[in-house]
Amino acid sequence: MPHDRDPLPAFHDDLAAAFAELWRLLADGVVQGRSAFHAPSLATVDAQGRPRIRTVVLRAADAAAGTLRVHCDRRSDKAAEVAAHAAVALHAYDRAAKIQLRIEGRAGLHADDALTDAAWEGSRAMSRVCYGIAPGPGTGLDSGGAYTVPDEAAALTIGRPNFSAVVIQAEALDFLYLDRRGHRRAGWRREGAGWIGGWRVP
């Protein structure tokens, strides 16, 4: 946990370093289960224009492309919401880093393409099990346990038709670092192939 006597981080007054730190934290979140950025909240918009939000696991963060990837069941509400309305947001606050990241962008739902095949191949059996669940996510049940999950051998293939990858093209980034010696907030907006950014009042 950072302390007041610790030197200020390099990104405290260096916008380019803050941008690099944002993408470093996201990439770290993909591989580090203890990072808050491993399981951010994904917000979507439903058919009535209402916000919907839930936790998802961050599966990829590509700073060069400005994209993030998460996985979901094609039968889920979020999949339908993304398919109908591409606007999404991701959010997480990591207490250890004292950094909140907010990402807004446009999401694409991938199901029957090479990208999704590769994502499925890269998933572990314990992750694939969820996609073989029946009936589909969100279906009402007579009792809490009245659903089935495949065993791990069957899970290797059975869930593939229900599996989808959501690729988010980031369009706006917001970085907030909390420090009693001076909070720092920065934001960037996508401009063509690059980003336009600046410091903001926290």
Ligand SMILES: Cc1cc2nc3c(=O)[nH]c(=O)nc-3n(C[C@H](O)[C@H](O)[C@H](O)COP(=O)(O)O)c2cc1C
């Ligand atoms: C720690 C954690 C990680 C989760 N990861 C995912 C995920 O990667 N993909 C997913 O579809 N749901 C994930 N879920 C479940 C969702 O939060 C949500 O409950 C479920 O997908 C139904 O959402 P929907 O009805 O809005 O589609 C996760 C939940 C938790 C608590």
